Amino acid sequence: MTTHAPTRDRIPTADPPPRNKRRRFSWTPYLFIGLAVLYLVLFAVVPLLKGLDLSFTDTRLLNPTGGTYIGFENYERLLGSGAFFKSVLTTLVYTAFTVVASLTLGTISAFVINRKFPGRTLARAVMVMPWAVPTVAVVLVFRWIYNDSSGVANAATTALGLGERGWLTDPDYGMFSVVVATVWKVTPFVMLVVLAALQSVPEDLYEATRVDGAGSYSTFKLVVLPFLMPTLRVVGLLMTIWSFRRFEIIWLLTGGGPVDATTTIVIDVYRQAFNNSQLGVAAAIGMLGLVLSLIVTAIYFVLELRANKQNGANA
Amino acid sequence: MKNKSVMKNAASLAVFALALTACSGGGGGAQDDGPAAEEGGTLTFANWQWLEPGRGEDILAAVKQYETVNPAATIETQEITRADYEKTVSTQIGSGGGPDIMIIPDPFFPELAASGALEPLDGILDPESEEALRPSNETYQFEGEQLGLVWEAVPYALFYNDTIMSEAGVEPPGTAEELASAAKTIQDETGKTGFVVRHQLNEEAPWWTDYSNWVYGFGGAWSDGENLTINSEENVAAADAYLNAYNSGGFGVGDDASTYRSKFAAGEVGMVIDNSSALLTMVSGDGVESSEVSASTLPFPGGGSAYAGFAIGINANSDNKELAKDFIKWMMTADAQSTFVEALFPSGIATDVEAPAELVEANPWIEAFYEQLDNSSSVVIPGFETQTPQVRTIVLTQVERMLTTGISAQEAMDAAQQQAENLAP
Numbered sequence: 001m002t003t004h005a006p007t008r009d010r011i012p013t014a015d016p017p018p019r020n021k022r023r024r025f026s027w028t029p030y031l032f033i034g035l036a037v038l039y040l041v042l043f044a045v046v047p048l049l050k051g052l053d054l055s056f057t058d059t060r061l062l063n064p065t066g067g068t069y070i071g072f073e074n075y076e077r078l079l080g081s082g083a084f085f086k087s088v089l090t091t092l093v094y095t096a097f098t099v100v101a102s103l104t105l106g107t108i109s110a111f112v113i114n115r116k117f118p119g120r121t122l123a124r125a126v127m128v129m130p131w132a133v134p135t136v137a138v139v140l141v142f143r144w145i146y147n148d149s150s151g152v153a154n155a156a157t158t159a160l161g162l163g164e165r166g167w168l169t170d171p172d173y174g175m176f177s178v179v180v181a182t183v184w185k186v187t188p189f190v191m192l193v194v195l196a197a198l199q200s201v202p203e204d205l206y207e208a209t210r211v212d213g214a215g216s217y218s219t220f221k222l223v224v225l226p227f228l229m230p231t232l233r234v235v236g237l238l239m240t241i242w243s244f245r246r247f248e249i250i251w252l253l254t255g256g257g258p259v260d261a262t263t264t265i266v267i268d269v270y271r272q273a274f275n276n277s278q279l280g281v282a283a284a285i286g287m288l289g290l291v292l293s294l295i296v297t298a299i300y301f302v303l304e305l306r307a308n309k310q311n312g313a314n315a
Numbered sequence: 316m317k318n319k320s321v322m323k324n325a326a327s328l329a330v331f332a333l334a335l336t337a338c339s340g341g342g343g344g345a346q347d348d349g350p351a352a353e354e355g356g357t358l359t360f361a362n363w364q365w366l367e368p369g370r371g372e373d374i375l376a377a378v379k380q381y382e383t384v385n386p387a388a389t390i391e392t393q394e395i396t397r398a399d400y401e402k403t404v405s406t407q408i409g410s411g412g413g414p415d416i417m418i419i420p421d422p423f424f425p426e427l428a429a430s431g432a433l434e435p436l437d438g439i440l441d442p443e444s445e446e447a448l449r450p451s452n453e454t455y456q457f458e459g460e461q462l463g464l465v466w467e468a469v470p471y472a473l474f475y476n477d478t479i480m481s482e483a484g485v486e487p488p489g490t491a492e493e494l495a496s497a498a499k500t501i502q503d504e505t506g507k508t509g510f511v512v513r514h515q516l517n518e519e520a521p522w523w524t525d526y527s528n529w530v531y532g533f534g535g536a537w538s539d540g541e542n543l544t545i546n547s548e549e550n551v552a553a554a555d556a557y558l559n560a561y562n563s564g565g566f567g568v569g570d571d572a573s574t575y576r577s578k579f580a581a582g583e584v585g586m587v588i589d590n591s592s593a594l595l596t597m598v599s600g601d602g603v604e605s606s607e608v609s610a611s612t613l614p615f616p617g618g619g620s621a622y623a624g625f626a627i628g629i630n631a632n633s634d635n636k637e638l639a640k641d642f643i644k645w646m647m648t649a650d651a652q653s654t655f656v657e658a659l660f661p662s663g664i665a666t667d668v669e670a671p672a673e674l675v676e677a678n679p680w681i682e683a684f685y686e687q688l689d690n691s692s693s694v695v696i697p698g699f700e701t702q703t704p705q706v707r708t709i710v711l712t713q714v715e716r717m718l719t720t721g722i723s724a725q726e727a728m729d730a731a732q733q734q735a736e737n738l739a740p
Contacts, residue, residue, distance in 0.1 A: 061405045062430035148569030149508065169515065169569050170719050255517025259716040274402040275519070276705050277426060 054283035106190025131188035352641030355387020361414035425700035463626030467662035498565030509565025532615025554724035
């Protein structure tokens with residue numbers, strides 16, 4: 001007598017598509033893609049190419065079509081002067097401090113308001129407010145806070161026995177003051193995104209770690225962080241790109257000063273274009289800034305690729 | 316059939332997009348002078364002064380009188396803040412548009428003139444108006460053409476709050492050293508800001524005029540017409556005096572113009588070097604009254620000063636050039652000038668028509684400004700007219716460096732001279 005192991009009935013599969021049946025051609029997907037392509041070409045590619053073209057000319061603001069080609073002269077002037085490299089360094093310093101501080105504070109804030117406590121909804125609303133306030137209003141408030149003679153910042157440092165500081169007038173403090181104002185403004189964005197990521201961590205995982213006797217640190221390291229990392233990487237990239245190109249808060253607070261302490265690449269572009277009317281030079285600075293942004297983005301994608309590979313290997 | 320329809324829609328879209336691109340390409344400027352003035356039309360008039368409390372309304376009322384002379388014309392104001400004025404107008408003109416008529420700050424004039432953005436005004440005035448023009452109108456000639464006429468010349472002086480001065484027990488300063496020590500005494504005795512003047516790069520354009528007062532006041536200049544003289548002995552002495560005032564202990568460090576003007580109006584600042592229009596605005600509110608303020612010529616050894624000069628000009632892109640010329644022709648008539656001298660009080664205007672006596676009596680401090688105006692110069696650098704904005708950035712950056720990093724006036728001016736000489740021609 002032979003016994004047969006029970007076999008599972010075969011799952012019926014759908015019939016494969018008939019090979020001889022031709023797929024009907026449709027223009028509709030091309031139209032949808034075409035609109036997006038047209039938008040990108042008109043508002044991204046054409047201006048970019050125009051900017052590249054301008055960077056090889058001596059075009060002036062009042063006569064944007066009257067420039068003549070001067071080859072690499074603008075680039076030679078920029079790369080031969082210390083001022084450009086100083087503005088690159090200033091941009092990197094501003095970006096590094098802004099990104100690290102806002103990611104750290106935003107993540108901590110997200111953890112805090114993810115917990116249940118009385119008045120949590122109100123606390124969330126209040127903490128999001130800086131993101132919603134117009135930048136000009138933020139700058140006005142910070143200019144008042146930083147005022148040398150009647151500002152709150154100096155009143156506080158004097159009360160603490162630390163003396164007065166030139167928050168917006170001393171080159172040693174200009175960058176610090178601008179970074180603080182920026183971090184105050186952008187941290188709520190990080191907080192909101194991280195909060196959304198935190199809320200997507202399945203409750204079962206928390207429970208499982210509790211059952212296994214894991215402490216808070218282990219839970220954070222083994223459960224929460226892996227969930228947060230992709231979000232933090234994307235937010236980090238966004239914050240980096242936004243910091244590279246941030247203009248209004250720096251311009252309105254310091255105008256690039258004191259003594260060029262906060263002259264980032266974007267401020268330099270604006271000054272060349274609108275103070276000195278040199279559109280060609282401004283376009284060349286813009287192009288070099290673009291290269292810098294591309295390098296940062298490339299680094300991000302390399303890191304992302306490595307992380308994905310590592311995840312694939314661990315899986 | 317369906318595909319044909321989609322193709323047709325896509326083609327229409329492409330045509331629309333191309334049309335849109337063509338429209339945004341910017342025009343090449345007006346090809347003619349537009350309809351005759353009698354036919355009327357709308358004149359757009361760009362000026363930051365529309366936004367000045369009190370004074371703006373008076374100036375607009377004077378301008379609007381043209382509508383009674385030419386009922387077919389309408390004046391439309393274009394309000395642009397002072398800080399953004401040059402940038403906004405440049406962008407508009409560069410794209411083939413812009414206002415019909417505009418007020419032009421002196422340092423902006425050479426750039427506009429050199430790029431052909433201004434319509435010549437030669438021969439548009441009546442012979443009587445032509446004769447009445449002040450010689451200072453020649454400032455606005457470029458390559459033999461009159462491209463602008465004086466709108467106003469705003470003089471500078473040192474002015475002070477009499478109450479604060481007497482509370483502190485200080486006399487009006489007659490030298491730069493006395494200015495610094497009076498500032499310190501006011502701060503110590505009253506707790507109020509002793510002295511303040513612009514000192515930050517985020518007010519670059521007006522700071523240039525303010526700072527030039529010190530240079531011209533010490534007998535210095537920005538150039539000799541051929542070479543830059545940024546680090547001349549007089550200019551270094553001026554920078555040193557400016558640094559001493561800043562470090563006096565009574566200087567309103569960090570206050571921008573709008574802040575210290577509000578503070579002066581509220582009776583919180585002792586002394587200021589600023590222009591007469593600003594002072595008039597400060598004493599026109601509910602705070603310090605005109606009678607509580609006195610003024611004197613600048614306490615510097617050379618006697619010179621800068622003035623904030625502004626021209627009126629017509630945009631070469633305008634579609635209403637004839638109407639715009641008619642407006643300027645009317646504005647320069649004796650009757651209209653009498654209206655403008657009152658509206659623009661206490662500034663000097665295109666002709667030497669005198670300000671109403673009652674206004675002068677009500678604001679006795681104006682005499683010091685008028686005295687200073689006789690010995691004042693433009694802040695455009697002779698021989699380096701179109702490069703003035705770039706030289707300005709270099710010089711003021713070094714001045715800011717001097718104020719905040721401890722380098723000497725000589726080092727700052729030497730650095731500025733070297734950088735400015737390296738500017739591309």
